[in-house]
Structure formats: C-alpha cells, structure tokens
Amino acid sequence: MTASALAGAKPADDDLERRAYAKVFWRLVPFLMLCYVIAYLDRVNVGFAKLQMGQDLGFSETVFGLGAGIFFLGYFLFEVPSNLLMNKVGARIWIARIMITWGLLSACFMFVKTPTGFYVLRFLLGLAEAGFYPGVILYLTHWYPAHRRAKIIAVFMSAIPVAGIFGNPLSGWIMDAFHGVSSLQGWQWMFLVEAVPAVLIGVLVLLYLDNGIAKARWLDADEKKLLLREVERDQQFGRRGPHSVAGVFKDARIWWMALIYFSFVMGQYALTFWLPTLIKTTGVKGNLNIGLLSAVPFLCAIVAMNLFGRSADQRRERRWHLIVPALMGAVGFIVAASYTRNTAVSLAFLSLAAAGVLTCAPLFWSLPTAFLSGTAAAAGIAAINSVGNLAGFVSPYLIGYLKDATGSTQVGMYVLAGALVAGAFAVWLTPKQLVNR
Template identity: 80%
Template sequence: MSVNPAIQGPGAVPGDDALEKRTYSKVFWRIVPFLMLCYVIAYLDRVNVGFAKLQMSQDLGFSEAVFGLGAGIFFLGYFFFEVPSNLLLHKVGARVWIARIMITWGILSGCFVFVESVTSFYILRFLLGLAEAGFYPGVILYLTYWYPAHRRARIVAVFMSAIPVAGIFGNPLSGWIMDAFHGVSSMHGWQWMFLIEAVPAVLVGILVLFWLDNSIEKAKWLNAEEKALLQRAVKEDQAAGDKGPHSVKGVFMDSRMWWMAAIYFAFVMGQYAITFWLPTLVKATGVQGNLHIGLLSAIPFLCAIVAMNLFGRSADHRRERRWHLIIPAMMGAIGFAVSASFTQNTAVSLLFLSLAAAGVLTCAPLFWSLPTAFLSGTAAAAGIAAINSVGNIAGFVSPYLIGTLKDMTGSTAIGMYMLSAVLVLGAIGVWLVPKKLVNR
C-alpha cells in the first residue's frame, strides 16, 4: 500500500521540504511496517479463536453462549492491566515492554492446545488478554513520540491495516491448517492451528529487542539534523494542541476522556462482531469447507484495507476528523442491518458484510485522532490506555451478547440489528465532539 509520508505542518524546516520528506520517509519505513507485522501477529492470535470455533465447539461441546463468553473474557484481562501496562511502557521504553508482551502472549496462545474444558478455555482467554494488554495502546502512544497530530491519522490507518491483513491471510491459513493437520499426531485441527500460529509471536517478540528504538533521541539510524526536525515537530504540535490534563489523576477527572471511551466502545462493538463472528456468518449462508469459508471471509477485510487508508489519507489532507468518523460508522450500521436481512444469500450478505467491515475497521484508526489531540506525555500513556480499556469492554460484550442472542433465537439477526443501533449512537457521539478540539 502506498503512503506519502510528507505533509507540510508544524515542525517543517522553511525552505527544506526535501529534508522533511526524506526524514519522515525514513521514520515510516523503519518503524511502521514492523509494528504492522507485530499487530498482524497479535490480531491473529487474538481472533483465531473465532475460526477455531468451527471445530472446537463441536469437539468440546461448547454452546454459542459459552464460546461467546470465552471469546469475550479476553477483554477482562485486557481491561485490568491496560493502564498499568501503558504506564510501564512509558517508563521502561517500548523496546523491552513490547517484546515482553509479544513473547508472553505467544506462549499462552500455544497453550490453547491443552484446552479440554470450559474452565480451561476461560482461564487461558483471560490470561491471554492479561498478557497482551498494553500492546495496542502502547503502539498508539509510541507513534505520538514520532509523529505530530496532522500526520497521525494516515500512519495509524496504515498500522491498523494489520487487522484486515490478519483477516485476509489468517482466515484462509487457519482454515487450511485445520483441514490439513486434523488428526495428525492424534490432535485436532484447531489444536494445530493454535500451536502453529503462536510461534511467530515469540520469534518476532525477540526481534523487537533488536529493532525498535525507544525515542527519536536513541535512533542511531537518524542523523542530528533529522532528529532535530522530528523533535521540533512533536514539541510544536504539543504546544499547539489543547491544554489537556498533565497527570494520571487529571486524566480520570477529565470528562472528555470518558466521552471518548463511550464513543470507542460503540466502534469496538462492531469491530469485534466482524473479527469473531465473520466465519460463522459466512458459513450460515450455506458455504461449506473451512478453506472456502476462510477465502470468502477474506473479502470484507480486503475492502476494509482500501477504506481505512483512503479515509486516513483524506482526514490528514483536509485536517477534518469528525465526518471522517461519522461516515464509516454509518457504513458499518447499514452493512450490519442489511446483511442481517439476507443471511441465506451468500452474495448479498458478503457484499454488506464487506461494507460493515470497511466501516467499523476504518473507525478504529481515525478515532485516535480525537483523544491524542488533547493528551500528551504521562497523561497520554494513561489516557490512551484508559480509553482503550473501557472501549474494549465491548470486546467482551459483543461476542457474548451475539452468542447468547443466537442461542435464544437461533439467529444472529437481532444481534446485528443491535450493533447497527450502537454504531449510530457512536456516530452521534462523534458529531457532539467540538470541532475545534480535534480538527488540526
């Protein structure tokens, strides 16, 4: 995917556009593709349970509600350790902390091979969330160390393209592993899937220790002139922004933080409906075979990659944030509502699931332009983590609620209509955010 890293704004050296362009290009290619790779692995290990469901529920006798609760319990562990994890990352540095996160979640993901009961499933999902807590908000915080606000929407959109990339490659890969390895060494296909897909997290986690730099100052691949340009851009951006809270306590006393968390909750509800339930929704239209389900499930994620980067590029170019969030939220609402009405028609259902995926996955990266407009330093570490923690409770609510409603009604339609309503509320919440707070 193409990214033009140079946009004029605070921190530019007058008359030296070439230096700015070269410097930001160097930063982009050094850190963003690598962080994207890390997030592809993170997201694959987080949501491959959705694909495992196709075999796992039958093999272990899990109901839809049990499986939905297990999928969601991940976010309870995530919730409890998110803020402490991000504060530790801010204190000890991203290099060591992100490496620790990746290695521990890789080990725990591989341990799903040993799941035999509802209890062990719940415990491992909780521990996996505990281990991964801090990775995503930590990367969002880390990017604020390098990029001023007027560049971040596109950069975060590229980074978060890892979510659909994980879906594009992960779903067919998971389907193939489950079919090809089923019965090998007396193990189920889903056990092999967890084991094989856990290995990259550990290996890349080790690589983080040698690749990431904690700050602009510590980057040996930048010269003094490039460092000065980047540091000036970030400093001027912080000075130009809203005077937000400067302490952890101040963050939690700021009503804007809680408003942001509520908006993010609405968007995450839709995001995890796609990532956890997409294979099941595709299968429900009559598609047979894990590999076929995986290939068709990749289509909505392809659409999401295009939408995420187009909206991110437009938001930075126009320096407009609110409508660039409202429109994709409404796309998600329409996509869920219409696909719920055509569950027996593969083509129509897939078309509108693609619209839903493009909408809800676009909301996530663009959302972070809002809170990072008034948070910086330690307050940013706590605030980003707190918003992500509260918002990600939706990752617990969404799969459990849809699973419970499906057990009660025999259909996912009511759950999807509910998601549409929640996304509309999220769009209204964004519209109520003062334009002057975020459009820069």
C-alpha cells in the same frame, strides 16, 4: 540573509522533512504492522477454531461468546498499568515482553478441554496482551505530530484486515490439512502453529525497535532535530489537556471518548469473532472456502481505512471522517442480517460493514491524541482503550447469547448497527475545535 537564500531555505526544509518522515515510516510502520498482524491473529483465531472446537468439546454458542469476550476483562484490568510501565521502561522491552508472553499463552489453547480452562486462558491472554495496541498508539505520538497521525495509524491498523486476508485462509488450511496428525485436532494445530511467530518476533523487537527519536542511530542530526521540533510543537498544543494521571480520570472528555470508542469496538469485534460463522451460515462448506470468502470483507476494509485516513489528514477534519464509516458499518450489518441465506448479498454487505467498522478505529485515535500529551497521554490512551475494549467482551457474548436464544444472529446484528449509529451521533456532538488540527 538575501532574498534568494530565503527562497531556497523552504524547499531545503521540505526536502529534509520528507526524507526524515520517509525514514521513520519505512523503519517503524511495516514492522509494527507485522507485530499487530500476529497479535490480532492470536487474539481472534478462536473465532475460526470455533468451527471445529465447539463440536469437539461440546461448547455452546454462549460458552464460546463468553470465552471470546472474557479476554477483554483481563485486557481492561492491566491496560493502564501496562501503558504507564511502557512509558517508564521503553517500548522496546515492553512490546517484546508482551509478544513473547502472549505467544506462549496462545499455544496453550491446544490443551483446552473444558469451558473453565477456556475462560482462564482467554483471561490470561488478555492480561498478557494488555498495553500492546495503546502502547503502539502512544509510541507513534513520540514520532508523529497530530496532523500526520490519522494516515499513519490507518496504515498501522491495516494490520487488522491483513490478518483477516491472510490469517483466515491460513487458519482454514491448517485446520483441514493437519487434522488428525499426531492424534491432534486441526484447531489444536492451528493454535500451536500461529503462536510461534509471536515469540520469534518478540525476540526480534529487542534487537530492532528504538525507544525514541534521540536513540535512533539511523537518523542523522538534522533529521533528529526536525522531528524533535515537530513533536515538541505538537506537545505544546496538547498541554491544553490533563497534565497528570489523576487529571485523566477526572476529565469528562476522556470518558466521552471512551463512550465513542466503545460503540465502534462493538461492531469491530463482533465482526472479527463471528465472521467465519456468518459466512458458514449462508451455506458455504469447507474451512478453507470459508477462510477465503472471509478475506473479502477485509480486502474492502484495507482500501477504505487508507482512503479515509489520507483524506482526514489532508483536510484536517476528523468528525465527518468518523461519522460516515460508522454509518456505513450500520447499514452493512442491517442488510447482511436480512439476507443470511444469500451468500453473495450477505458477503457484499458484510464487506461494507467491515469497511466501515474497521475504518472507525484508526480515525478515532486522532480525536483524543489531539488534546493529550506526556504521561497523561499514556494514561489517557490506555484508559480510553481499556474501557472501549470492554465492548470486545460485550459484543461476542451478546451475539452468542442472542443466537442461542433466538436461533439466529439477526437480532444481534441489529443491536450492533444501533451501537454504531449511537457512536456516530456522539462524534457529531464532539466540538470540532477540540479535535480538528
């Protein structure tokens, strides 16, 4: 081959790579974001329902916190089996199954009358949704090599703040506008209306999603070859990790990753479940007003998530890109807890807390996926996510219990700040050669 031909090969390869990954992005990521927006809204809209539901049904802060958190016990029990099943039957069928069942269960919350009914439905919702989030993370590893994942996962997880930006005002509007219609309370209408998209999108998943690169009819042969080569090269690197499901549970690195994730999830779910209540505590009146102000921290988070994700991929550095937002979250919780009667100051630092804790999650997943591949990746991602998400049980219950015990959310927010600092320290102790690539 001539020198000129060699010189021209590289730009041609670059063009093919850009075209292939652009196709993958626009085909998959916006759709998966939409699925996660709906999933997350149905998971945390109980935090908004609480503004009316607690008074109507006589639920204490502890009852609400336990009910909000018990979701994650069901989630924990079925997470690993769910991800292993998805690895066998394919993402298309399994994600559709998850969305349809959680949509139907979410609608059933309109019939809740007692704490026991509330607990049972939250537990079943956790069982139904288990596997969706780690399943998508696993699915993305089938399309993207490690050095592209932080940015892509950050874009996908922008669904969390997007759910807050649009979902909180929507929830507030439904609760105010539909209150008393057909003898139903506003919170009952909210559960019903917000459950419908999950079922509809679940059906659409069956028609739209592809199980992998080889089955994607919208890619040409050269694009498929390039993408498969990139993923295979990445998996060769990942084979330094465990090779079997049993090996996953014996690998100390998996449990270290779960500890780090637990610390970050403590802050994430305390924020998403309790944010409407924290805003209301500052003196804001009206569900729609609370919903609009609750959107502000999520707007800040969506900017931070994507800036940090892009920077982490460009620099191929993971640890400090996790440590900094974790410490941002800790500072935000501490200051917001100290100014609970000042709406402006509290909102500003709740926004800092949201930017920090919601940025941690997508950046975190670039750590374990750097050394996991194949079936071990399915089990490892699910194991880390299920153990880490037990914090979703601990933090809402802890905040509710401490609020009942002390009459304030202040102590609970200090505890959350401590968890984030501990998580940042654990990331700092993680060897950089394990995760930076």
